[in-house]
Structure formats: C-alpha cells, structure tokens
Amino acid sequence: MxxxxxxxxxxxxxxxxxxxxxxxxxxxxxxxxxxxxxxxxxxxxxxxxxxxxxxxxxxxxxxxxxxxxxxxxxxxxxxxxxxxxxxxxxxxxxxxxxxxxxxxxxVSSYQLDTAERGFSFRFDGPLDMRMNKQQSFSAYNVVNEYSYEELCRIMFEYGEEEFAKQIAKNIINKRQISPIKTTKELSSIIESSMPARVVFKRGGADKKVFQAIRIEVNGExxxxxxxxxxxxxxxxxxxxxxxxxxxxxxxxxxxxxxxxxxxxxxxxxxxxxxxxxxxxxxxxxxxxxxxxxxxxxxxxxxxxxxxxxxxxxx
Ligand SMILES: C[S@@+](CC[C@H](N)C(=O)[O-])C[C@H]1O[C@@H](n2cnc3c(N)ncnc32)[C@H](O)[C@@H]1O
Known part of the structure; x- marks a missing residue:
C-alpha cells in the first residue's frame, strides 16, 4: 500500500x-x-x-x-x-x-485519517486502533471482551465520558447478538446511548469513547x-x-x-x-x-x- x-x-x-x-x-x-x-x-x-x-x-x-x-x-x-x-x-x-x-x-494525522487503522469515527474501518500493528490486542478485544465494569472504568477514566454506563450497557446488549466489528457500528451505539441534543451539541459525540479505547489499546x-x-x-x-x-x-x-x-x-x-x-x-x-x-x-x-x-x- x-x-x-x-x-x-x-x-x-x-x-x-x-x-x-x-x-x-x-x-x-x-x-x-x-x-x-x-x-x-x-x-x-x-x-x-x-x-x-x-x-x-x-x-x-x-x-x-x-x-x-x-x-x-x-x-x-x-x-x-x-x-x-x-x-x-x-x-x-x-x-x-x-x-x-x-x-x-x-496519534498522527496519518493514523487518524487511514480508515483501515480504525482510529477514527469519521471513517468506517475495522475496530483496530493499534499503533503497533504487531500487537495482537486491539479495540476489537476491548469492545467485545471487556466486562461492563471495565468498559465503564476506561470510559470514565480515559474519556471522562458522562454517558459511560449507558454506552457500556448498550455495547454489552449489542455484542450478545453479534460481535461489534467496525468503527461505524461502535459510533452508532455511542450516539444512540445519549440524548440527541448532546450528540448535536458535541459535534464529535464519539470522540471521548474513541480516545478512551485508544489509550487502553496502546497503554498510552x-x-x-x-x-x-x-x-x-x-x-x-x-x-x-x-x-x-x-x-x-x-x-x-x-x-x-x-x-x-x-x-x-x-x-x-x-x-x-x-x-x-x-x-x-x-x-x-x-x-x-x-x-x-x-x-x-x-x-x-x-x-x-x-x-x-x-x-x-x-
Ligand atoms: C503525534 S505523532 C508524531 C508526529 C511527529 N512529531 C511529526 O512531526 O511527524 C505520534 C507518533 O508517535 C507514535 N507513538 C505514540 N506512542 C508511542 C510509543 N509509546 N512508542 C513509540 N511510538 C509512539 C505514534 O505511532 C505516532 O506515529
């Protein structure tokens, strides 16, 4: 490439x-x-x-x-x-x-703007977010394998996300049906977990959660x-x-x-x-x-x- x-x-x-x-x-x-x-x-x-x-x-x-x-x-x-x-x-x-x-x-703009690296909610890509592509642990593991408590903790601690509990609950409900695989799937769960006026007001409603997952994946x-x-x-x-x-x-x-x-x-x-x-x-x-x-x-x-x-x- x-x-x-x-x-x-x-x-x-x-x-x-x-x-x-x-x-x-x-x-x-x-x-x-x-x-x-x-x-x-x-x-x-x-x-x-x-x-x-x-x-x-x-x-x-x-x-x-x-x-x-x-x-x-x-x-x-x-x-x-x-x-x-x-x-x-x-x-x-x-x-x-x-x-x-x-x-x-x-992260660099290159990492954020390359859809297949999965760092950004602005593009549809795999849930990845690894800076080191040789690492096996990725955003997919966080989103699909972390417990409700662990998801809440990283969203509160690393994203200061006030809707963490609702988002974690909706992630767990969704992945019981099928694994969450893409950035867009995660984005739509995040946005449906907060009032529409908050989504509208924040502009990038997903920014805090994406930042939190990225910090966790890369041990930043x-x-x-x-x-x-x-x-x-x-x-x-x-x-x-x-x-x-x-x-x-x-x-x-x-x-x-x-x-x-x-x-x-x-x-x-x-x-x-x-x-x-x-x-x-x-x-x-x-x-x-x-x-x-x-x-x-x-x-x-x-x-x-x-x-x-x-x-x-x-
Ligand atoms: C903001 S960019 C640096 C941009 C650079 N100063 C420039 O002018 O092009 C951050 C870079 O640091 C790398 N990086 C972040 N954390 C790192 C770490 N713990 N060890 C090594 N590289 C890391 C990322 O992969 C990314 O390429």
Whole structure:
C-alpha cells in the first residue's frame, strides 16, 4: 500500500527553540511519526550530531526512515515503543549523553485519517486502533471482551465520558447478538446511548469513547512517568526535554514528573536536616505549558489542545 504520510508538526518553532539545539548534539525523537519535527532538528545538526527516531508504528518507521535516511547520514531509527528506550540507550551506549529528547504524544494525522487503522469515527474501518500493528490486542478485544465494569472504568477514566454506563450497557446488549466489528457500528451505539441534543451539541459525540479505547489499546499512560524520569536522567547537564501533550491525563503525568525532577528536598518544612534524600536533577524551562499561537490553531486544528512543557537537566 502506498503511504501518504500527511502530518503537520505541532508547535514546531516552539519545540525547536525550546530544545536549544546543539549542532554536535545527540537527540532522541521518541515519536518520529512523519518526521516533521525530526527533519527540522536534522537541518540544525552538523555531521557530528545524531538524531535517533523511535516509533512503534511500522508504517511511520518505514515511511520516515525512507524519507530521512537517504538525506541525512546522522539519522538512525528504531521500531520500538519509547517506553523501552532503555534498550536503545544500552545498545548505543548513550548513558547521560543526550542533548535533547522530544516526545510528541498521541496519534498522527496519518493514523487518524487511514480508515483501515480504525482510529477514527469519521471513517468506517475495522475496530483496530493499534499503533503497533504487531500487537495482537486491539479495540476489537476491548469492545467485545471487556466486562461492563471495565468498559465503564476506561470510559470514565480515559474519556471522562458522562454517558459511560449507558454506552457500556448498550455495547454489552449489542455484542450478545453479534460481535461489534467496525468503527461505524461502535459510533452508532455511542450516539444512540445519549440524548440527541448532546450528540448535536458535541459535534464529535464519539470522540471521548474513541480516545478512551485508544489509550487502553496502546497503554498510552502506562510507564509514562517512569520513562520521562529515565530520559531526563540520561540528559547531559544543560540538555533539554520537550513534551507535547494533547489531553489532560497525559499532561497531568508530565507536569508531575517535571515537578518532581525539578524539586529538591521534600522533607516537611520544620525537619532540621534532610532525611528524604530527594535531589533536584533538572529545572523547569516552562513554568506554565506553552500553547499554539492562534495563527497555528487556525491552520492546524490538532494544535488547539496541545500543551508544550520543557525541562533542562542541571
Ligand atoms: C503525534 S505523532 C508524531 C508526529 C511527529 N512529531 C511529526 O512531526 O511527524 C505520534 C507518533 O508517535 C507514535 N507513538 C505514540 N506512542 C508511542 C510509543 N509509546 N512508542 C513509540 N511510538 C509512539 C505514534 O505511532 C505516532 O506515529
């Protein structure tokens, strides 16, 4: 299949200036996607610099490696989940040698807009939503095999969906007749589970449930805190990490990780000497998250909910 990898990199200028690129530095783009951010980082690197791109989607790795490897000899890519970045650090011997790390969380426009990947309620496709196509667990398993309680939990926790109970009940009723196989079938169950005025008002009535299932299928929040901690610990002094998030659950984890990494002693205020042993390893570059300019929000709707946080190793 010919891959048409359309994805506009979000907050590109803010990411580049936030990373404060050292031309001879070593960078990891944990979420390579279509390589929009990576290519601009590569343009700023000398031949002594190195950019390592990671993605768990083989379509992204194949497409972007083809695009960038022929043009830049200082580009390497790995088809891996960035939560397993320790393997790449070990393999390339990068302990404490990183000048910068970027994580641009979530899905790419390519994934959302490709019907057969099953990420979007806007197109009819199989209930899939796997970023890593080698994984066997998909949205089909969640929708057809999770209990009522599990369905409610993920819709409340990951989608903050107020109609979760009604939707879960209708999913169970429908799948007792026959398995739910497509995004459109799921969409019509979701929409029939809430008042018509809510469907009308929300525009994309299915967005919250689709987001919840996608987070569950891809384990998007699992080990995120620990991975950020590991990557910041592997930065050189003065090295920076930039993280783009697209919903409050991700942002809360990044905010907490950055706060903990940039805080020293956490003993109660009146403790005479420190007993916690907690050490500050980094300082916040952005005290509050940066958001996309109104110009970018007009031109790229994906950027409207983006938040960019940056931290620097001390
Ligand atoms: C928003 S896109 C990145 C777009 C990219 N910055 C660009 O400019 O083209 C996110 C990408 O990260 C990948 N991804 C998401 N979570 C991942 C993870 N845990 N490990 C590796 N790749 C991941 C997705 O497959 C997707 O290709």
């Amino acid at each position: 010919e891959i048409n990898f359309e994805h506009k990199p979000v907050m590109l200028n803010e990411v580049l200036s936030g990373l404060n690129i050292n031309p001879d530095g070593i960078y990891i783009d944990c979420t390579l996607g279509g390589g929009g951010h990576s290519e601009k980082i590569l343009e700023k690197l000398s031949n002594n610099g190195l950019l390592i791109g990671l993605d768990k989607d083989s379509d992204a790795i194949n497409f972007t490696t083809n695009k960038l490897a022929s043009k830049y000899s200082n580009f390497k890519s790995f088809h891996v989940d960035f939560k397993d970045v320790q393997e790449v650090i070990d393999y390339l011997d990068l302990y404490n040698k990183l000048d910068g790390v970027l994580i641009d969380l979530g 929040l699992d080990r995120l805190y620990e991975t950020v901690e590991l990557l910041v610990n592997n930065l050189k002094s003065g090295g920076r990490m930039a993280v783009l998030t697209f919903h409050s659950l991700e942002d809360r984890i990044i905010k907490k990780a950055f706060k903990d990494l940039s805080t020293g002693c956490i003993c109660p205020p009146k403790t005479p000497i420190c007993i916690c042993g907690h050490k500050q390893v980094a300082k916040l570059v952005t005290k509050k998250p940066l958001v996309a300019s109104s110009e970018e929000q007009n031109y790229n709707s994906r950027s409207t909910c983006a938040k960019l946080r940056i931290i620097e190793k001390i």
